[in-house]
Amino acid sequence: NAGVTQTPKFQVLKTGQSMTLQCAQDMNHNSMYWYRQDPGMGLRLIYYSASEGTTDKGEVPNGYNVSRLNKREFSLRLESAAPSQTSVYFCASNDARGWDYEQYFGPGTRLTVT
Amino acid sequence: AQSVTQLGSHVSVSEGALVLLRCNYSSSVPPYLFWYVQYPNQGLQLLLKYTTGATLVKGINGFEAEFKKSETSFHLTKPSAHMSDAAEYFCAVSGTGSARQLTFGSGTQLTVLP
Numbered sequence: 001n002a003g004v005t006q007t008p009k010f011q012v013l014k015t016g017q018s019m020t021l022q023c024a025q026d027m028n029h030n031s032m033y034w035y036r037q038d039p040g041m042g043l044r045l046i047y048y049s050a051s052e053g054t055t056d057k058g059e060v061p062n063g064y065n066v067s068r069l070n071k072r073e074f075s076l077r078l079e080s081a082a083p084s085q086t087s088v089y090f091c092a093s094n095d096a097r098g099w100d101y102e103q104y105f106g107p108g109t110r111l112t113v114t
Numbered sequence: 115a116q117s118v119t120q121l122g123s124h125v126s127v128s129e130g131a132l133v134l135l136r137c138n139y140s141s142s143v144p145p146y147l148f149w150y151v152q153y154p155n156q157g158l159q160l161l162l163k164y165t166t167g168a169t170l171v172k173g174i175n176g177f178e179a180e181f182k183k184s185e186t187s188f189h190l191t192k193p194s195a196h197m198s199d200a201a202e203y204f205c206a207v208s209g210t211g212s213a214r215q216l217t218f219g220s221g222t223q224l225t226v227l228p
Contacts, residue, residue: 004157033215040123042204042218043158058215090157094214101146101165101208103216105157 002026004106006091012112013081021076021109023091031094032074033103034058034066036087043090049074081113116141116207120219128227133177133192135222137205140186146208147188148216149179153201161203164188175199200226 007022025032030051035043035058045058047066055066063085065077074093078085088110092103121136139145146165150158162173169181175198179190188205202223206216 031214035218040220042118042120042220043206043216044218045215048215092158092216101214102148102160102163103214105150105159107157 004091004093004104006089006106006109008109009107010110012114013078014114015082017081018077018079019081019111020078021089021091021111022073023075023106024073025091025093025104026072027093027095027104028071029093029095029104030071032068033092034064034074034076035090035092036060037090037108038087046076046089078111081111083113085111086113087111116145116209116217118205118207118217118219120203120205120222122222123220124223124225126225126227127195129197130194133190133195133199133224135190135203135205135224137179137188137190137219138186139188139205139207141207146214147179147181148206148208149173149177149188149190150204150206151201152204152221158204161190195224195226197226197228200224 004025033048034046037043049055049068052071067075091106094103117140119138148163149161162171164181172178177192205219
């Protein structure tokens with residue numbers, strides 16, 4: 001049971017380049033989330049998917065797009081990277097239909113945009 | 115809208131001393147509250163959670179927290195700090211709709227002095 005996996009672990013982009021961050025979970029969870037972590041700001045929600053086939057904006061969605069590819073996978077795309085998107089990105093999942101409200105987090109992707 | 119305030123971005127304690135990390139929340143509905151810990155260059159790990167029932171919640175590694183509705187607080191404590199407790203700690207409140215997205219506080223970095 002791998003839990004939540006994220007690829008890549010590290011990435012350096014130039015301003016204007018695009019990339020997709022991949023996330024997968026093997027816990028049969030119906031809800032998945034993307035957060036970014038910046039010093040002194042905690043984690044902020046970018047997008048989430050309450051169930052397969054649905055996605056919604058979180059607190060800081062500008063400059064990002066997401067795809068819920070299937071129940072297991074939820075990707076985050078930066079179409080034209082900007083230095084302000086330098087951050088650590090975390091994917092998480094849980095079974096929001098149940099009584100277990102805990103979110104399970106991946107190890108993170110550290111992204112630097114120059 | 116929900117919000118979380120963590121008082122003190124940095125807390126230092128001596129090994130063996132009491133650990134107290136403060137968290138206050140704002141929520142228009144009964145809250146579900148969490149404490150997560152993050153060790154350097156790692157993802158987030160759940161320490162403990164309050165959903166319903168007993169207001170004193172025990173978690174892993176000897177930590178506990180008490181939900182006080184009248185004070186809108188969920189402070190984290192540990193009677194005796196250990197060097198291995200040095201990490202960043204995040205308090206979070208969960209939504210109760212179709213998704214369970216988390217709103218995080220800005221985090222508290224705990225340093226344990228020998």
